[in-house]
Amino acid sequence: EAKGRGRNQVCFYAPQMHEKVLERVTLDSDFRRALAEEQFVLYYQPQWTANKEMKGVEALVRWRHPEKGMISPVYFIPFAEESKLILPLGDWVLRTALKQLADWQQDPALKHLIMSVNVSALQFSQEGFVSQVKEVIYQTGIPPAQLQIELTESMLVHDQFDIIQKMQSLKQLGVLISLDDFGTGYSSLSYLQQLPIDQLKIDQSFIRAIQESDKQASLAASIIGLGHNLHMEVIAEGVETQAQFDWLKQHECDLFQGFLLARPMSIDTFCY
Numbered sequence: 196e197a198k199g200r201g202r203n204q205v206c207f208y209a210p211q212m213h214e215k216v217l218e219r220v221t222l223d224s225d226f227r228r229a230l231a232e233e234q235f236v237l238y239y240q241p242q243w244t245a246n247k248e249m250k251g252v253e254a255l256v257r258w259r260h261p262e263k264g265m266i267s268p269v270y271f272i273p274f275a276e277e278s279k280l281i282l283p284l285g286d287w288v289l290r291t292a293l294k295q296l297a298d299w300q301q302d303p304a305l306k307h308l309i310m311s312v313n314v315s316a317l318q319f320s321q322e323g324f325v326s327q328v329k330e331v332i333y334q335t336g337i338p339p340a341q342l343q344i345e346l347t348e349s350m351l352v353h354d355q356f357d358i359i360q361k362m363q364s365l366k367q368l369g370v371l372i373s374l375d376d377f378g379t380g381y382s383s384l385s386y387l388q389q390l391p392i393d394q395l396k397i398d399q400s401f402i403r404a405i406q407e408s409d410k411q412a413s414l415a416a417s418i419i420g421l422g423h424n425l426h427m428e429v430i431a432e433g434v435e436t437q438a439q440f441d442w443l444k445q446h447e448c449d450l451f452q453g454f455l456l457a458r459p460m461s462i463d464t465f466c467y
């Protein structure tokens with residue numbers, strides 16, 4: 196009976212699986228070619244103080260696919276993580292962002308900017324991660340205090356000892372650490388308090404909720420209070436409306452990032 200069902204399953208699933216495998220192979224070889232041919236591109240989205248001074252930028256990767264056009268990281272980062280191709284991609288992102296930061300050192304209007312770079316869990320968990328960062332800083336000659344590594348709160352649930360150690364090593368290099376998508380993970384407050392984190396990035400979902408009700412808004416206010424009590428800078432991501440900006444400013448949020456202020460921009464259109 197089991198055999199019969201097995202045979203049925205094979206008949207039923209085989210064509211679909213074949214398609215999935217094919218799709219996957221295409222994506223895999225497309226992705227490798229994209230790395231080799233430099234089809235990836237970084238966009239930069241400014242981060243502002245309450246007085247609308249640009250304090251930094253976040254580097255956000257896009258795939259300029261020769262046939263499919265510009266592809267959002269939302270579509271390829273999960274694949275890149277699963278296939279481990281995030282490792283060469285992450286290396287490229289770090290190098291490219293820091294080369295850009297090095298270029299900006301020549302421009303008095305831009306030389307103070309902080310460059311925030313997203314780092315995936317797999318990339319951060321690599322044994323050589325800190326030495327990789329150190330090497331790229333050395334090669335590009337950028338001031339380490341102008342590099343900020345964005346880690347997501349959700350990755351804190353993994354090997355805690357290793358995470359604290361790595362964060363401390365990064366701090367010793369002088370690099371800043373931001374906790375991205377904050378409020379959506381499950382980090383405990385006692386754990387958070389032990390980590391050498393410079394910045395909390397309030398997840399976009401809390402920013403959107405601000406105008407829904409006072410109760411919803413109180414969550415964003417609590418995160419700002421929590422960050423400040425732990426001596427961290429607090430940034431809001433996904434600020435889309437003036438009302439959100441005003442509310443956040445009134446509640447002493449330190450930094451603002453979102454479509455209201457500026458979209459992510461390619462380097463050719465980066466204006467300030």
Ligand code: C2E
Binds near residue numbers: 288433434452455
């Ligand atoms: P994230 O790090 O949380 O980045 C914020 C995302 O929100 C970006 O999407 C940004 O373009 C978008 N955004 C900014 N302002 C607004 C706004 O006002 N409204 C709305 N609705 N969205 C806004 P993007 O560029 O598509 O990136 C999505 C995610 O992909 C990022 O989320 C990050 O997790 C990941 N990602 C992007 N670049 C990299 C990278 O170089 N390495 C790694 N590991 N992940 C990356």
Ligand code: MG
Binds near residue numbers: 313
């Ligand atoms: Mg980010």
Ligand code: MG
Binds near residue numbers: 432
């Ligand atoms: Mg984020």
Ligand code: MG
Binds near residue numbers: 376398399432
């Ligand atoms: Mg987010």
